[in-house]
Amino acid sequence: MTPDAILFLISQPYLKGRRLKALQASLTRACPIPCAIVRMEGREAGPMSALDALVGEGAQNILVQPVGIPFSDSLFAWLPGALAHWQRERGFDGELALASDQIGDEAVLAAIARSSLDNAAEATPVETDRGSIDGAGWDEVPAHRHHLLVCTGPRCNFRESGPLSAILAEELTRQGVARDCLVATTGCLFPCNNGPVVAHYPAGHWYRLANADDVARFVSTVLKDGKSLPQLMIHEVSQ
Incomplete structure (x- = not known):
């Protein structure tokens, strides 16, 4: 070739x-x-x-x-x-x-x-009396009512989950619920054939949001109206 x-x-x-x-x-x-x-x-x-x-x-x-x-x-x-x-x-x-x-x-x-050796003189020295694994501002859980896990693993991304995560962020703002949502992008959530996947907690419902229309329905029905959306749901966590 x-x-x-x-x-x-x-x-x-x-x-x-x-x-x-x-x-x-x-x-x-x-x-x-x-x-x-x-x-x-x-x-x-x-x-x-x-x-x-x-x-x-x-x-x-x-x-x-x-x-x-x-x-x-x-x-x-x-x-x-x-x-x-x-x-x-x-x-x-x-x-x-x-x-x-x-x-x-x-x-x-x-x-x-060769590049490692050639650039060794420019390496940043580690100072043992400075630094920590703790960072300022990382102590509190942000206020939220909905926790959304948006899969951006490679198999979901092949199904264009990347653009959909951006559409979700825009839709949350447009419908006025962005402040109520803690959104985290994740690696693989495993039901890849059903992707792109968004998991909604504390309800424990997982949804397949395949396009912008699905995202808009999910935000208005699930997050704003507090209802489930069985047509798009792919999994429900047992209580």
Whole structure:
């Protein structure tokens, strides 16, 4: 396969937006052909949107390159089926291939080792008489009536949970219940085939919110009116 575009997949749930943008800019500059860089976990659009964009720009032979040393074994094992789903759903008649990560690439590992030594003089010394695991302002539980766990794990993010989490935040504000909600994004909540998943406590109800309309109904019915939404519920915690 001779790729005419590359999709770089990053699995780093706690990567800050600023550092993600810096990584995207660096990879884009270094890549000699069109590329996209997507995080598998987070609030951004997922891999399917990135593949759609590359095809929209004319790509016909797309290489999917996991970035990480090592990349998650379970995620790597799941990706071929997920990419096949996208290809089948979109009717993509080009070529799609999944590359291995860089854990066996001696040149990459040697470059990391050399860079570590070359930059050792710029490393930040650890001062033993300063610092703590406790930070100011992290002692109290924020006031809330609803605790929402929004899955942004890679399998839900493949189903565009990232944009939906942003839509949820906007909808909470629009409907005037943002101050009543403590929203936490999480890693995998496990019912991945039913994603994107939002768990609502203290009710103990888990919902599949597949689009913006579902999010709006969830906020108005469940959070504002205090009712359940059986049409979207996928699980109820036993009391």
